[in-house]
Amino acid sequence: MLTWLDPAPVNAQSLDELGIHPIVSRALTRRGFDSAGAARAFLEPGLYPVTPASELPDIEPALRRIWKALRQNERICVWGDFDVDGQTATTVLIQTLRAIGANVTYHIPIREKESHGVKIEYLKTEIDSGAQLILTCDTGISEHKAVEYANSRGVDVLITDHHDLPEGPLPSALAVINPKRLPESHPLATLAGVGVAYKLAEALLQNANTDLAPESLRDLAALGLVADVATLSGDTRYLVQRGLEQLRRNQRLGLQVMLELAGTNPLQLTETHIGFTLGPRLNAIGRLGDANPVVELLTTNDPAKARVLAAQLEGLNQERQLLTSQVTQAAQAQLRENPALLEQAALVLHHPDWPAGIIGIAASRLAERYQRPTLLLTGRDPVRGSARSVDGVHITEAIRACGQLLLGFGGHPMAAGLSLPAENLISLRRELSRAVESQLKTAARPPAELQIDEFLSLDELTLDLAAQIEQMAPFGAGNPPLLLATRNLELAASQKIGKTGEHIKLTVRDETGNVASALWWGGAEEEQPSGRFDLAYTLRASDFKGQKQLALELVDFRIVAKKPIEIESPKIETIDLRAAEKRTEALQRIQAEYPDALLFAEGNDRKRLNGKGRHELSEAETLILWTTPPERRLYESILETVKPRRLVLFAQDSGENSPEAFLARLAGVLKFVLNQREGRVSLAELGAACGQGEAAIRSGFEYLKASGQLAGESDAAGLTIRQANAPADEPARAQYLSQLTVLLNESQAYRSFFRGQKV
Template sequence: MRRWIEPQEVHVPQALQSAVGGHPLVAQTLVRRGLTEPDAARSFLHPDFYQPAPASDLPNLIRATERLERAITQGEEICVWGDFDVDGQTATTLLWSTLRELGASVRYHIPVRATESHGVNLPVLRKLIADGVRLFLTCDTGITAHEAVRYAQEAGIDIIITDHHDLPESLPDAWAVVNPKMLARGHPLRELPGVGCAYKLVEELYERGGRPGDATQYLDLVALGIVADVAVQTGDTRYLLQRGLGALRQARRSGLQAVMEKAEVNPARLTEEHIGYYLAPRLNALGRLANANSAVELLTTDDPSRAWILAVELEGLNARRKLLSDQVFEAAVEQVERDPSLVAGGALVLSHPAWPPGVVGIVASRLVERYGLPTVLIAEPAGELARGSARSVPGCNITAAISAHAEMLEGFGGHPMAAGLAMEASRIAEFRRALGGTVSEMLKGIEDGMGLPIAAYVPLSELSLDLVEQLERLAPFGPGNPSPTLATKDLHLVGQSGVGRKGEHLQLLVEDGMGRQAKVIWWQGVNWSLPEGRFDLAYVVRASDYHGQPEVQIEWVDARPVVTEVVTAVVAPGVDVVDYRARPNARQLLEQLRSQDGLQVWAEAGAKTEVGGLYRDELEPSKKLAIWTTPPYSTELREALRKVSPETVYVFGINPGLDRPQRFLERLSGLIKRALTASEGRVTLEMLAAATGHRESAVRLGL
């Protein structure tokens, strides 16, 4: 359970509400996200009102454009060098198609993951130069290609780098380096992915060629890359995605038509969710398990028959990708279960000789969801460098954390939330310890998951397609613009069933106090405990067209027990129960209550020291009891109330913040060490349970 951030009242200017219209929650969400002016809100909601930044704002873009124009005029052989993920595939397709249309002599090369890995591979570069290439144009790669650039320069060959990955300490001495990360924070172009950077270059080429607007034919490719690369949706990135989704719904490319048909995606109703969960995984399967160069053919062919053949091949690769991902995931979980200390070190770093390098990134993302830790999964084939993929959590720049230990690595690169690395297998254990320490320092003081902001409490009776359609005006959703999280109070579970190929998801039926019921889908929920008794549910809503029938789809985000109901059920008759859980000024309220005679504060884990409370074994009879932290279970609550016998109970229900395995084990380990040094090793299960805010059975398992 995460710490819920209760919805705060916001002042919505009348001018903003009038400009936005519709459900008040839309305008409230805009205000919470810093959009208080009508013009800013309109440009956020409607791309027609947005003024995109000029391509020339990107440093060195004009120099790159001029060099490409010279190469086209002089008939120099150009090679577009891409990357094998969807961002790289779409950027390669976009640049190759544009240059070919402008009359260039151009070819493309996307590295094969199994033999070349990321970046500009020197042996392949030599071969292409020997084959007549006189200008290289990279996309979604190259920002750390110092050696390749030096070799090309010595051979009299120019390289233009377009990339978006984090900048190294020194840039390659290329003809031009175009990277949005060179812009100031807050610039509308700064969050562009590789295909977005390539698009701005193409936009300038067409503009200078007297064909303004022709670049828009590639907006569908830009949308694919933005979502697949999990780019932050702000400024021009959001604008290009909005426009690109509109283009994708037209499905003009034969290859994408075929892929959508195989994936059972209705183009007319396509959203960013369909890209993320259906289209991107299929395209990524090419780069992960085969040769991503065929993606360019898929995305450019005009032959429906050829498109269908390629889409069928893609479907087979995607099925294999799912199988391998499941196998690696199960093996990774088994490693953690055998050695729980792996999740007690700040970051989860796992490795295995048999893991396919192409799927470790996918599995790392799943492990982040399961354990709440920055995760690095490493494939270590015998006789070769070990190569891994990292995924992170909010508040931890995983690339920066990895770079702090560059001396242990043969190479690395990435973004704040994802990275790749290569190293000698013999250094994995050392790297695990070092990275764990760095990540722990980064996350120090950051609350679990940084809290879960609740946009509004909504009764089940008000969940309708109309509400969903209103909220979807804020779409597309993703990093920088998350879907609003709603919540409904006081539900109980009526039924459950497993869904998915392996029953890994849960279809739940919940009911409120009025007898209204609703279906809830909990993705990957099979490994989590279901709430007992009554609970509050946090969720997001979407419109589903399952079997062609539009309906509201409720997706589980989090749940918390209805503490006041449990308290009321176990207190003696006549005891007053006061619910302070939803109050924003909880600490201030507690201090006001302290002025009253006979008040005890029950607070566990680290909260005991913070608020000057008492552990469960320290409670004594008293007229008033403030329950500051959420009790671990009704048994502990009942025992505490029996000991105190209060006349009034104040329920705050603050999450102790030790639900994640890493935090729980870190706290438990620290308590044991302290007991060994300060208490001569004498400590009880009850003391440890209170100091962690858990049940004694959980402490026993942790030990």
């Protein structure tokens, strides 16, 4: 369970001159931007002082060797990696070297055969085929033996990489360009593999006679940096900012086709689309096949070839999704069959036929679900596995403690890979759990905390606010999205979404009737909030069918104490006529006895009985409650407004409880508003006319819009409507009808409770 931390008070006056939203000012101040100049450079990439490539270690000898290879027409082999960072880094270097006239080829290892790195067997093949200079990208920093082999063949090696430096000496390459050799505070220190490749390309193109501009490669840099979850600070953030701008212009044919097949509008593209749309498709081919064709996809100008290659990625991505789901379900089945495994500090599960390229993704899902390090293994003998960890456990160090059982391993604090003889599997399960337990005992695990940036009400969530927050994007490691929260909500409706219904769309409602929708990714199997709860979420603007709308994404929720339902205050005299047989005659007698009484009546009865709706109330000594309010908060609001000393209960139904009857009533009222009110009406007026809650009014309005009958906008004050004659959006109609049905059923349930509650 996460502990929520309230936002710390800050003085953001130093940023006043920027003219930005106070929420953004406070967030920037909390993140260390205490001057307008520093904040402006963070927000506006045009003001950022770009760091020259010459500050990277060993870049000068690398440049000299590459230019020598060009002069002597030596064949250069670019050696990449099969993840998105490696694919894009390879493409950056290939496109650059081709542009300056190099004799160049490339090799991206096939995961199933070679795994990561530079294997001598395959390096020998490249050298035998004529490679005279090896240029690595996103790999090579620990490849001492491979570099020594190349040197023994008279072939120079230039390493560009970003992974952690090895213990002891670096490989004996002619140049080792790695930002990890820089101080941690250096603006180039967080570059991933494609970032290093880009800076090398930038330096090469600076003095080259070519039409290729370094700026045209920034889309690839952004793609690889975001997909590799690089820390978005310094030049890394700058490259992603500029790269996203270029991706939105969408000039690279292969990416155009990928976005088209994925149904993504490039004009609205953000780092989220890289992380969840482009990245997974590119990663899929690296996990399940041969990633070398990606370079062709990202450099081709042939539309037919681009479409064939992009379609291949689309198919592999669908296969990846299916396989990931199957492996995850199979792993959970093992846990159900053997619950004792859940008592271990680390989950270690094995199946000989699990796809090697998928087990890492599935392990990540299980680690998140069960909140403990997870190792999934495949194969028969030897067995190979991928591990994913949780905060507070350095999984590679835990695996290192089991080194005597392994054939090999490698990784970083949150992820690792290993291989071992099959006979050691049971021992590994025991020893790995012991190593994890030892870490948890000796090093205090950081508390599970959630830092809230701002608490807001639902009516404060606007497209303008989302646009202001978007100035801080791109979000990611080193620059997390602003975490907002709203207190005291209730769940109005929920709906499964996604191709397999794995996600949830929650409709939440506050105490004043404002509603909002929040997406809960992967929430279909989770327990939904009940009663009153606080919601933590991120906020962005999204584009749906050409219309801007708010997109809330659930991060967490916490249940708040339930408030008991009370029909009346003990200080109010109550006359209960809910069971009266001749109610109209009883009403006339009450009105004769209390001529100044205020009659609350809504729906059809409001006009028939000359009653008052929720928007027409005033203080009165006697309140006659003819219509049962559709929800508790409206009942409480009525009592608070009227402040009666005497309450007469009839508690009749408004009569519009089915979706069909309600929609017919609402459509008729809105037609009147169009003709007589110039299309503007408050939610309270509509609620009184229809006898339903404001959330139902909003859902009904959205249904009528999706039916093509109306157009318009909904805000905190009410509706602005226009006549329309558009084709129906059937999926949206079905969604809003489902939501409306839930809301009407809730109102009916509350009214039934109200009528039967003992006074």
